[in-house]
Amino acid sequence: MNGLGRGTRTCVCYHLRYGSKQRDHVERHDSSESRMTFTEFMRRFPTNDACLEYLKERFYPAGTECPNPKCRKASKFHRIKGRSAYSCQYCGHHVYPTAGTIFHKSTTSLQLWFWAIYLMSSTRCGLAAKHLEREIGVSYKTAHRMFKQIRTLLDDGGSLSGRVEIDETYMGGTRKGSSGGRPGPNDSTKPPVLAMVERKGKVKALVVPNVRRATLLPEIQRYVDPSSIVYTDELKSYDLLGQHYSQHWRIPHSLGIFIQGHIYTTTAESFFALVKGGIWGTYRGVSTRYLQNYLDEYAWRWNHKYDRRSMFETILDQVEKDDPLDVL
Numbered sequence: 001m002n003g004l005g006r007g008t009r010t011c012v013c014y015h016l017r018y019g020s021k022q023r024d025h026v027e028r029h030d031s032s033e034s035r036m037t038f039t040e041f042m043r044r045f046p047t048n049d050a051c052l053e054y055l056k057e058r059f060y061p062a063g064t065e066c067p068n069p070k071c072r073k074a075s076k077f078h079r080i081k082g083r084s085a086y087s088c089q090y091c092g093h094h095v096y097p098t099a100g101t102i103f104h105k106s107t108t109s110l111q112l113w114f115w116a117i118y119l120m121s122s123t124r125c126g127l128a129a130k131h132l133e134r135e136i137g138v139s140y141k142t143a144h145r146m147f148k149q150i151r152t153l154l155d156d157g158g159s160l161s162g163r164v165e166i167d168e169t170y171m172g173g174t175r176k177g178s179s180g181g182r183p184g185p186n187d188s189t190k191p192p193v194l195a196m197v198e199r200k201g202k203v204k205a206l207v208v209p210n211v212r213r214a215t216l217l218p219e220i221q222r223y224v225d226p227s228s229i230v231y232t233d234e235l236k237s238y239d240l241l242g243q244h245y246s247q248h249w250r251i252p253h254s255l256g257i258f259i260q261g262h263i264y265t266t267t268a269e270s271f272f273a274l275v276k277g278g279i280w281g282t283y284r285g286v287s288t289r290y291l292q293n294y295l296d297e298y299a300w301r302w303n304h305k306y307d308r309r310s311m312f313e314t315i316l317d318q319v320e321k322d323d324p325l326d327v328l
């Protein structure tokens with residue numbers, strides 16, 4: 001067998017594919033869209049303590065003024081063994097990195113919180129609380145509460161400008177026939193949603209009570225800068241937009257035309273397609289009560305999809321402490 005037995009051959013192939021070093025050192029491939037892989041997450045936050053240490057470094061880096069009014073010295077804070085607290089190097093005053101954050105008073109471990117944020121940030125089309133429950137081993141109630149808290153960390157993207165497409169749809173049904181799948185006046189199972197989408201930019205989506213002009217116009221003005229060029233379909237509610245925006249272009253959907261040069265609303269339509277696909281696939285339907293939360297989550301993910309840093313870090317950066325005195 002001249003030295004190339006079965007085992008040896010397998011070994012050679014393995015080395016060719018991975019190289020002995022890379023096997024032990026799992027790195028993200030250049031072509032991966034991920035900004036933080038699970039391995040990178042685990043390397044950075046391998047334990048509950050590592051997560052606590054991260055928060056301590058955020059809120060009490062060396063040289064932070066001690067919150068004790070009698071001390072007030074630029075201090076270092078040392079970990080108190082067995083507790084989620086650190087103490088001032090001079091007066092021994094205790095500080096709690098989680099106090100006043102979304103992690104405050106939670107019996108769920110900090111690492112599970114960080115993991116939940118990681119999962120929420122790494123999915124493309126939304127994550128159901130049910131999935132989180134299974135993945136990190138908490139009760140459904142806890143998973144739901146964690147989601148609610150984590151969503152409070154998502155920014156709303158601010159105002160929109162440039163070329164902005166504006167479109168409306170009804171959630172919970174596909175557009176069919178001449179009525180456009182529109183529900184009757186009291187059909188709360190098909191809430192209308194308004195989306196405003198910058199081309200190659202951010203999106204804002206809102207659940208609205210109806211699609212009348214008096215409802216839509218103030219919302220559009222609230223989020224879309226007057227300097228913008230706006231694109232809509234022929235819905236009458238958009239009639240006055242030309243008076244408020246630098247240009248208003250309309251695509252005549254009723255003539256079966258969907259793209260006419262630079263006039264189209266397909267970016268907004270692709271946002272709706274994403275949300276509808278996600279909501280009916282991942283969430284198996286969403287009550288109207290929570291629909292705005294889901295829209296915000298989708299919009300946030302859309303707004304950050306081209307970020308250079310990971311969405312995980314962007315969310316984590318939003319963790320704030322509203323209790324500077326650390327009163328527990």
Ligand SMILES: [Zn+2]
Nearest residue numbers: 066071088091
């Ligand atoms: Zn002190």
